[in-house]
Amino acid sequence: MPRIPHPRSLAAQLFAMQVVLVAAVVAGCALFTYVTSRSQANETARRQVQATARAMADSPSVREAIRTDHPTTLLQPYAEKVRVDTGVDFVTIMNPRGIRWTHPDPRQIGMPFLGRTAPALRGATFTETYTGTLGPSVRAVTPVRDGHGGIVGLLSVGITVDRISTQVTEQLRVLALAAGAALVLGGLGTYVINARLRRHTHGMNAAELSRMHDYHEAALHAVREGLLMLDGQRRIALMNDGGRELLGLDDCAVGRPVPELGLPASLVGALLASEPRVDEVHMTADRIVVVNTRPVVGGEQRGTVITLRDHTELQALSGELDSERGFTQALRSQAHEAANRLHTVVSLIELGRVDEAVEFATAELELSQALTDRVVGAVAEPVLAALLLGKAAQANERGVELVLADDSRIDDGVLPGALPARDLVTILGNLIDNAVDAAQGGVHGPGAARVTVTALVSGGELVLGVRDTGAGVDPGDMDAVFRRGWSTRGPGRGLGLALVRQAVHRAGGTVEVARGPGGGAEFTVRLPSAETCGAAVEAGP
Numbered sequence: 153m154p155r156i157p158h159p160r161s162l163a164a165q166l167f168a169m170q171v172v173l174v175a176a177v178v179a180g181c182a183l184f185t186y187v188t189s190r191s192q193a194n195e196t197a198r199r200q201v202q203a204t205a206r207a208m209a210d211s212p213s214v215r216e217a218i219r220t221d222h223p224t225t226l227l228q229p230y231a232e233k234v235r236v237d238t239g240v241d242f243v244t245i246m247n248p249r250g251i252r253w254t255h256p257d258p259r260q261i262g263m264p265f266l267g268r269t270a271p272a273l274r275g276a277t278f279t280e281t282y283t284g285t286l287g288p289s290v291r292a293v294t295p296v297r298d299g300h301g302g303i304v305g306l307l308s309v310g311i312t313v314d315r316i317s318t319q320v321t322e323q324l325r326v327l328a329l330a331a332g333a334a335l336v337l338g339g340l341g342t343y344v345i346n347a348r349l350r351r352h353t354h355g356m357n358a359a360e361l362s363r364m365h366d367y368h369e370a371a372l373h374a375v376r377e378g379l380l381m382l383d384g385q386r387r388i389a390l391m392n393d394g395g396r397e398l399l400g401l402d403d404c405a406v407g408r409p410v411p412e413l414g415l416p417a418s419l420v421g422a423l424l425a426s427e428p429r430v431d432e433v434h435m436t437a438d439r440i441v442v443v444n445t446r447p448v449v450g451g452e453q454r455g456t457v458i459t460l461r462d463h464t465e466l467q468a469l470s471g472e473l474d475s476e477r478g479f480t481q482a483l484r485s486q487a488h489e490a491a492n493r494l495h496t497v498v499s500l501i502e503l504g505r506v507d508e509a510v511e512f513a514t515a516e517l518e519l520s521q522a523l524t525d526r527v528v529g530a531v532a533e534p535v536l537a538a539l540l541l542g543k544a545a546q547a548n549e550r551g552v553e554l555v556l557a558d559d560s561r562i563d564d565g566v567l568p569g570a571l572p573a574r575d576l577v578t579i580l581g582n583l584i585d586n587a588v589d590a591a592q593g594g595v596h597g598p599g600a601a602r603v604t605v606t607a608l609v610s611g612g613e614l615v616l617g618v619r620d621t622g623a624g625v626d627p628g629d630m631d632a633v634f635r636r637g638w639s640t641r642g643p644g645r646g647l648g649l650a651l652v653r654q655a656v657h658r659a660g661g662t663v664e665v666a667r668g669p670g671g672g673a674e675f676t677v678r679l680p681s682a683e684t685c686g687a688a689v690e691a692g693p
Contacts, residue, residue, distance in 0.1 A: 174338035378460030582648035583618040590622025
């Protein structure tokens with residue numbers, strides 16, 4: 153099977169592009185420098201020959217030699233000395249007709265000058281490129297004047313094009329070496345940069361990076377769990393939809409430090425912890441979340457990856473399970489007590505004491521039926537009535553009397569729609585359980601342990617009150633009782649009241665604690681009733 157070529161990595165592609173770009177830039181700069189250098193060399197040669205020609209034409213010795221009968225005898229040595237000293241290729245002095253008096257090649261003396269002389273005969277100094285006996289050259293031609301301004305001769309100084317080209321070639325060698333060094337340094341720098349890029353991109357090409365980004369975005373928004381990433385400055389660098397929902401944040405939270413988000417202190421501490429956290433349970437205003445954190449390290453701490461799971465429903469189900477377990481135990485206890493009473497009635501009948509058996513059975517029935525009639529008559533809401541009856545049985549088994557306040561009255565349908573039955577069980581169930589525990593452990597005499605429950609609608613609010621005869625809550629702990637972990641019954645407790653406050657907050661209500669008339673604790677929950685919620689909906693836009 154033929155091997156399918158794998159696309160080059162992004163770093164390799166960028167390396168190739170950068171090498172080509174550096175080579176193109178270096179080549180362009182070299183070409184520009186070569187052209188500029190050649191142009192400057194030609195211009196320098198023109199200025200040099202023009203300056204030399206004018207200086208020699210103004211020399212008195214040249215004018216005096218021209219007036220002699222044999223000018224060549226005096227001018228040829230002088231011209232050759234100037235040629236060598238100035239570095240030009242030829243110095244030619246001639247008469248106005250163009251017949252040479254001097255020339256680097258003595259054989260050319262007496263021969264006509266090759267080139268234009270007309271501008272010089274008119275008194276002008278000019279430069280040109282012309283091919284003479286020494287080949288193409290850049291030359292200047294200027295007139296030689298006597299003391300009266302008359303033109304007595306012409307003078308030409310030139311540099312061959314070959315010499316200019318040689319100078320440019322030498323400069324080009326240096327330029328080529330500099331360009332090569334720049335190319336090598338640019339290539340090395342590009343290689344180092346791309347090697348670092350290759351490490352950061354893990355050798356993936358552009359298509360793979362794009363595909364990974366698409367998968368990353370899809371996975372980020374598809375998972376129900378919350379995902380957060382913190383940078384090295386403890387700011388939120390990334391957060392998915394689940395994280396926003398679980399923490400109650402919006403898009404503006406990205407880029408902000410975690411301590412400024414208004415989250416509970418314990419949750420902030422877990423998010424900013426330098427060590428990993430595993431399955432820690434924390435509470436927000438509306439939810440219970442399970443937090444897992446893992447720092448991202450690579451020689452230095454680069455941030456933290458955080459996952460959040462919603463534990464609210466599971467905790468509520470756990471609370472319901474505890475309530476069901478309590479109800480089951482209460483029913484088992486009631487069944488046991490009923491069996492004992494039934495055996496007593498049967499024994500009395502067998503002993504022929506029928507009247508006493510009837511009186512005993514009627515008294516027991518009246519006691520249980522009185523509580524049922526009281527609850528059912530005052531509380532028409534089925535979930536609330538069932539909860540109170542179950543909790544009454546549990547309290548009775550533990551030696552605590554649970555009573556319904558005389559002013560209690562709840563009609564069917566008054567529970568707000570924002571308060572699910574599960575949250576009602578959470579609120580009232582936890583308050584009654586805590587009250588029973590407090591009353592059972594109170595300092596009162598036997599038979600004095602009591603829990604009083606109030607349930608009524610007042611001022612458009614559903615008011616639920618639970619009062620016990622226990623030791624009460626210290627004034628300094630009034631604000632701390634609803635914090636997760638606070639408990640008077642040792643470690644591992646302290647979640648019930650925190651769940652109560654959370655459920656009340658979700659329903660838009662309030663919960664307060666105070667010292668009751670008998671010294672025990674009194675909790676009061678106020679929730680908007682169904683009538684209030686309905687009126688608010690009708691008055692909406």
